Amino acid sequence: MNKISLAYLLLIITPLFSAYRVPEIKHENTTSTSVVFSTPVINEKYSIDTKESVLTWKCSMAFAGKGGHNGYVTITKGELIIEKGLLVGGSVEVDMNTIADEHRRSDNNLIEHLQSPDFFDVKKFPSATFAITKVATGEGETINITGNLTIKGITHEVTFPAKMEVKDGAVNASGKLTIDRTRWDVRYQSGKFFDNLADEAISDTIEFEMKIVAEK
Secondary structure, three states: OHHHHHHHHHHHHHHHHHHOOOOOOOOOOOOOOOOOOOOOOOOEEEEEOOOOOEEEEEEEEOOOOOOEEEEEEEEEEEEEEEEOOEEEEEEEEEEEEEEEEOOOOOOOHHHHHHHOOOOOOOOOOOEEEEEEEEEEEOOOOOEEEEEEEEEOOEEEEEEEEEEEEEEOOEEEEEEEEEEEHHHHOOOOOOOOOOOOOHHHOEEEEEEEEEEEEEEO
């Protein structure tokens, strides 16, 4: 009877041991990921020195030998944006009330006429602006600057060549922009819009030459 009882007990206990298993501990393979933070490129802003910067204008009669006029206009504020020594953006504002002749005088009939509605209507449109939208490499050391020029509240895209140097915390740039004034509704004595002007026609071309100095 004792043997039977022992055998019976083993039959009961054995399934219990086989059912109980020590849980298997799984070790997951972990890969360490290193995150590299790149230093962002910071655009540097250079403020235009309005006292050192010079902007001149030039226009002429449509017929050779009839002469022309030239003078100055003042930059009131602006900035250039430089990235890694290269121009990438910027803007300029010009006070049209400061139009002056080649002697920097504004108290004469010529300048009063240029400031009138026949030309730039400065009482209604006291400022002109230029905002850079793109800069491309040109020939040699020249760069081609593209931007939006606003005169008399009218905006058109223009492109002109320039040269620029960034050195010792300062930017020195120079360039020449030639426009067709009629695109900005400056039509006075334009052969495109008025007949029978003969040799009194004024050229539609206006040239702007600039020397820009900017500092951090």
